[in-house]
Amino acid sequence: MPYAIRNSIILVVLLILVGGAGAGYIYFYQEPKIEDLEAERAKVREQLGDADDLFDKLVGVQERVEVLNAAWRRRPKTLPAEELSSNSNIYLNSILSMSPELDLNVFTEEQVQQNGCGYTRYHLAGQGSFESFIRLIQYLEFGPRLMKLTNFDVREVHMVDDEHGRITHTVQFDIDLLAYFSNQKAFEDTLETVSLQTTNFEAITHDPFRSLVTPEVPPNTFDLPNVEQSTLLAIMKGRAFISDQKSQLLMLSEGDEVYLGYVSKIMPERRQVLFLLNKGGIIERYILTLRLESQYLGKKRNN
Secondary structure, X not given: OOHHHHHHHHHHHHHHHHHHHHHHHHHHHHHXXXXXXXXXXXXXXXHHOOHHHHHHHHHHHHHHHHHHHHHHHOOOXXXXXXXXXXXXXXXHHHHHOOOOOEEEEEEEEEEEEEOXXXXXXEEEEEEEOHHHHHHHHHHHHHOOEOEEEEEEEEEEEEEEEOOOOEEEEEEEEEEEEEEEEEOOHHHOOOOOOOOHHHOOOOOOOOOOOOOOOOOOOOOOOOOXXXXXXXXXXXXXXXXXXXXXXXXXXXXXXXXXXXXXXXXXXXXXXXXEXXXXXXXXXXXXXXXXXXXXXXXXXXXXXXX
């Protein structure tokens, strides 16, 4: 057999063997592996969803992050890097300057550290009018410093002001104040502290610690006529003459002030004078009647 033919046969056989081995490798090894990869890819696609939908979600999340970052930079509350009692006292004094008639004592109790953040606990004790007290609370709640009020103990007290003849109502309070601070990088971009004067909140005018009906009746410091201890002596149009609790002769007109109230109406045709008295929040009508006899009595009617 010629040498060229023999070499050609050998080459063909080698090609057949290589081709068969390659086909067997592809069919018996690569094909199952490709099928496994296709199945895994389908599973991943099913888990991740559509790529375009994922991209749209990514854009939405990025926009949301920008909005949150902008809101964070504009946050009204600030945290100092460290909490100093001197700075907090200056802050509280600024609030007190806008809350007159309030006595306040501040006691530093403890400082608590929590992974780069923490707070200092202060105890606030004082007394003053409800208006000044509630202004203090609102400035601490709505002011620029991040503070939290806990452990409230608030009570109403009253005392008689002998100089003005009135009952003075105040509130006493004991409150814990937590002043927060942080040296974490997230708070390094804290904006300059907003002025307390720009702090806005809705004023509270109703004093919940003071009852609308009180058992106390102020003393008669100005010696006004006590109509419940007076006698009606004479009456005419627009004028009434009484003998008060000190047996002094007095002339009264409609609108004149008496102890706990005023003259509401003079009624000559009925020989009566009507008074309206405020007894601890209860409005009471009291009538003095002119008797034709020598005896003069007061007649009392309640609403």
